[in-house]
Every structure is written in structure tokens, then in C-alpha cells.
Amino acid sequence: MRQDEIWDAEAAAGYDTPGSGMFAPEVLTPVVDRLADLADGGRVLEFAIGTGRVAVPLAERGVPVTGVELSEPMVAELRRKVDETAVPVVVGDMATTLVPGEFTLVYLVYNTISNLLTQDEQVDCFLNAARHLVPGGRFVVELGVPDLRVLPPGQAGAVFGTAPGYIGLDTYDLVPQHLTSHHFRFDPGPGREARLFRSTHRYAWPAELDLMARIAGFGLESRHADWVGTPFTGESRSHVSVYRLRGDSAGG
Structure with missing residues (x-):
């Protein structure tokens, strides 16, 4: 089943859980805080923006956020919260879709890169992030560690x-x-x-992501077990990895 078939109108309508789960303030606020800091005053692009769980509060902080999203029903749910002027969205695949302009930060949260089911597609996602970033820009990936x-x-x-x-x-x-x-x-x-x-x-080990990043011209800047900076260890169940685009690699 294709990803746009999985994230249909029924799945989109039931995705948000305001105030609990992924939407609980203690879960969401550290994500927004960290991304706002990493944006460094520039424009931000979210791959697989979904219903705007992260993008909407990030935009409310004054960070210009644009999104890419494959599922039109998910975008429709986002539009119930904010209009196109507040958070523009391009409908398409995060591995190939191009968005006009340049960004200081591209990010993928909550295991979303695993929706790409082949290694080639995941590498393409890193390459696509690089195409959108200014030299020295960052690509942030949140992903679980295979258990x-x-x-x-x-x-x-x-x-x-x-x-x-x-x-x-x-x-x-x-x-x-x-x-x-x-x-x-x-x-x-x-x-x-x-x-x-x-x-x-498709699960991937942190070391595999690091190699994908290197192929796309990134280097690993930091890795933590969560958004508040807990050290990453062999027992960590997930990681937040920040990759920095080398100055000679913009445009992929």
C-alpha cells in the first residue's frame, strides 16, 4: 500500500490528539524550542508536515515554515488550523519534491523518514534536503533505534x-x-x-543514516537521545540527529 493510501481521510481525521500523546505540551514544546533555535533566524522546511503538529506552533513563534506533504487529507486537516499564508505546503514526495527558495533548516520528526521503504529513497531524501539548504544549513532527523x-x-x-x-x-x-x-x-x-x-x-541504524548524510554532503553535528539533549547511548530507544551541510555541497 502506498503512503498516500495509508494516510487517507480516516487516518488524517484521527491523527491529532490535542493535549495528549505526541501533542502533549511536555512532548511538543521541547521539539519546537530546539527547532526554533536551529533555524537560526532563517526559513524552515518540514518534510512530511502532516497536520502541522510541529509546524503550526513553530510558525506561531515567528519562524517562517513551509511544508512538503504527500497526503492531501493530512493537508486538509492542517488547513483547519492555519491558512496557506501562515504555513505554505507543497503536495509531493519528500524524497523528490522541490520547494522554491532556500532554507536554513530542513527537518523530519517522529520516525517519518522510515515511511520511505527503500535505502535508495532514504538517500534521495538526504539529497533533497541538501538541495534546499543554504551552505552550512542543517537537516534534523528524529528516528527510533531498531529494537x-x-x-x-x-x-x-x-x-x-x-x-x-x-x-x-x-x-x-x-x-x-x-x-x-x-x-x-x-x-x-x-x-x-x-x-x-x-x-x-524501513528502519535504519544511526550509522546507516550517517553514511546517507555523507553521500549528500552532510556531516554529523550532534546526536542526542531526545529533544532536550539527553546523551545518546547504546540503550537509547530513539535519537535526534543534527546534520550540517558542508559549505561546498549546497544544491546536491
Whole structure:
């Protein structure tokens, strides 16, 4: 299934959880704070802007934000919050779509680069970021660290989360580095009805991303376990990596 088919009108309508989950202030505020600092007073481009979870509060800080988004239903949800003059969006693929102008910062949050299901597409995403940046500009990627230690030999899946009315299960295909997240949500009451949302991702190790960055002309500036600067270690479950474009590499 294509990404624009996964993120259809139903998925877009249920994406936002105001005040909780990804939208909780304690989760979102550090992201916006860090990106506003990294923008260094310039224009910012968000790949896969979605419903504007990060872009809208970032724009409210006075940072000029433009987005790229493949899913038109997600853009429609964004437009319920702000208009085109506040946060312009170009509909297209983050690996190939070109946006007019230059930017000091391009960013990808919350595992979104994993929506590109091949290594070639992920490399193209780094190259596309480089095309949009001024010399010395930054590309920020937030991505989970593959948790393959949970898989005993011969097992292809593991539960990653449970809550009342919810079970999350990841299944793995190790050769193409794919994981499929299965989100089961159960209706309240004595019935047995459940709704399933499923999405496939390509996981990548931090070192693999560093090589992609090098191919595109970036060097690693910093890596932390989260947006508040917690040191990255072998036990970290995710990372926020900041890549800096070399001065002779703008334009890819």
C-alpha cells in the first residue's frame, strides 16, 4: 500500500490528539524550542508536515515554515488550523519534491523518514534536503533505534505497547529492514469488534543514516537521545540527529 493510501481521510481525521500523546505540551514544546533555535533566524522546511503538529506552533513563534506533504487529507486537516499564508505546503514526495527558495533548516520528526521503504529513497531524501539548504544549513532527523533485541530466534513480531482498549504489535522483515506496526483499537463494551491501523516502515541504524548524510554532503553535528539533549547511548530507544551541510555541497 502506498503512503498516500495509508494516510487517507480516516487516518488524517484521527491523527491529532490535542493535549495528549505526541501533542502533549511536555512532548511538543521541547521539539519546537530546539527547532526554533536551529533555524537560526532563517526559513524552515518540514518534510512530511502532516497536520502541522510541529509546524503550526513553530510558525506561531515567528519562524517562517513551509511544508512538503504527500497526503492531501493530512493537508486538509492542517488547513483547519492555519491558512496557506501562515504555513505554505507543497503536495509531493519528500524524497523528490522541490520547494522554491532556500532554507536554513530542513527537518523530519517522529520516525517519518522510515515511511520511505527503500535505502535508495532514504538517500534521495538526504539529497533533497541538501538541495534546499543554504551552505552550512542543517537537516534534523528524529528516528527510533531498531529494537531487534526483543525478537528471540524464529520470532517475527513483538508487542510494543498496551493500554485499555489498545494493543500495538510490530512485525519484522529483516532482509529489507521493514517493520509493520499494527495498532488494534477495541470498541468499548462487551463486544469483540476491533479496528486495525497498519503501516510499514524501513528502519535504519544511526550509522546507516550517517553514511546517507555523507553521500549528500552532510556531516554529523550532534546526536542526542531526545529533544532536550539527553546523551545518546547504546540503550537509547530513539535519537535526534543534527546534520550540517558542508559549505561546498549546497544544491546536491
